[in-house]
Amino acid sequence: MKKGIFITFEGPDGSGKTTVSKGVYDKLIANGIDAIYTREPGGIEIAEKIRDIILDPKHTTMDAKTEALLYAASRRQHLVEKVKPALEQGKVVICDRFVDSSLAYQGCGRHLGIDEIWSINNFAIEGFMPVKTIYLDLSAEDGLKRIENREFKDRLDQETIQFHHDVQEGYKQIVERFKERMLIVDASKDVETVVDTAYNRVLEIIHDQG
Numbered sequence: 001m002k003k004g005i006f007i008t009f010e011g012p013d014g015s016g017k018t019t020v021s022k023g024v025y026d027k028l029i030a031n032g033i034d035a036i037y038t039r040e041p042g043g044i045e046i047a048e049k050i051r052d053i054i055l056d057p058k059h060t061t062m063d064a065k066t067e068a069l070l071y072a073a074s075r076r077q078h079l080v081e082k083v084k085p086a087l088e089q090g091k092v093v094i095c096d097r098f099v100d101s102s103l104a105y106q107g108c109g110r111h112l113g114i115d116e117i118w119s120i121n122n123f124a125i126e127g128f129m130p131v132k133t134i135y136l137d138l139s140a141e142d143g144l145k146r147i148e149n150r151e152f153k154d155r156l157d158q159e160t161i162q163f164h165h166d167v168q169e170g171y172k173q174i175v176e177r178f179k180e181r182m183l184i185v186d187a188s189k190d191v192e193t194v195v196d197t198a199y200n201r202v203l204e205i206i207h208d209q210g
Contacts, residue, residue, distance in 0.1 A: 004087030005209050006129075007202055008098040011136030012168055013157060014143025015187040016194060020136060021096045023195035024202055028092060033206070036086050039096035041074040044081045050074040055154035062155075064110040068117055071102050076124040084128075092206060098130060100174050105156065108170025109163050114177075132205045134198050135175055136187035140164040 009021040018039070025037040041051040053059065054070050075098070086093050099121045107114035144164060147157055175182045183201050187194055 002090040003209070004090050005092045005131055005206060006083065006087055006095070007092065007205060008095045008100070008130040008133045009136065009198075010097060010100045010104075010133055010171070010174075011187060012104075012138060012140060012143045012164065012171060014146035015136040015138040016146075016191065017096050017136055019191060020134075020185075020187075020195050020198050021094050023191070024134075024199045025094045027195070027199045028094070028202070033092055034090065035092040035094060036082075037094045037096075038078070038082055040078060040098055040101065041071055043078045043083075043095075046081075047074040047078040050077075055156065057153070057155050057158060059155060064106065064112055067110065068102060068106040068112060068120055071106065072120045072124040075099070075102075075121065079125055079128060092202075094202075095130070098133070099125065100133060100135075100171070100178070103174050104167050104170035108173070109159070109167040111166070114170065114173060130181065131209060132201075133178070133182050134201055135171070135182050135184050136194070136198075137184050138187040140168045142188060 009017045011017050022037060025035055028035040040047070041054060042048040050070050050073060054062075054067060054074075083093055083095065099118075102117050102121055103114050106112050107117040140161065144161065147153065150157065175184065185194060185197050185201065
């Protein structure tokens with residue numbers, strides 16, 4: 001059976017990860033490529049319930065390490081219940097966020113340390129990482145402008161500009177650390193252009209893996 005391909009999408013809040021990753025998935029399906037779309041935290045029932053706990057705006061007293069551990073727990077369940085089975089069936093798995101988000105948000109945004117958060121997550125995923133990651137590059141200021149008018153802002157959306165700057169700095173470190181895996185896409189352009197660019201990158205990945 002053909003081996004599946006695991007591709008993740010990353011970027012700061014407002015970079016359009018969900019819109020772009022779903023747009024890429026839709027194009028894959030339209031062109032006859034066997035793919036699934038999923039997200040983190042979430043993607044399956046248990047992980048979605050953990051997501052609700054993490055992102056609930058009322059949970060203002062949540063400890064940073066508790067937050068990090070909940071993300072790792074959600075990720076573990078999502079990986080074994082949804083991602084790996086789809087890959088075993090030979091599917092292309094498009095995932096909105098994965099480990100890199102925890103490294104940026106909890107490692108740098110919460111100042112817990114990238115290496116410390118990597119250790120927690122490596123235990124959860126047992127070293128299992130995506131083949132490639134599409135990183136949607138956008139400044140923290142532009143990202144916050146985009147989410148300013150969202151009807152619902154989750155707990156992380158409501159964080160300070162300093163938090164988002166720290167997350168942005170975290171992503172810069174991660175892109176450099178894992179540069180062989182990272183494919184950077186300029187997310188400041190219009191949605192159609194970003195989706196098309198990301199889709200072409202994904203097609204290249206599929207071709208290279210074939």
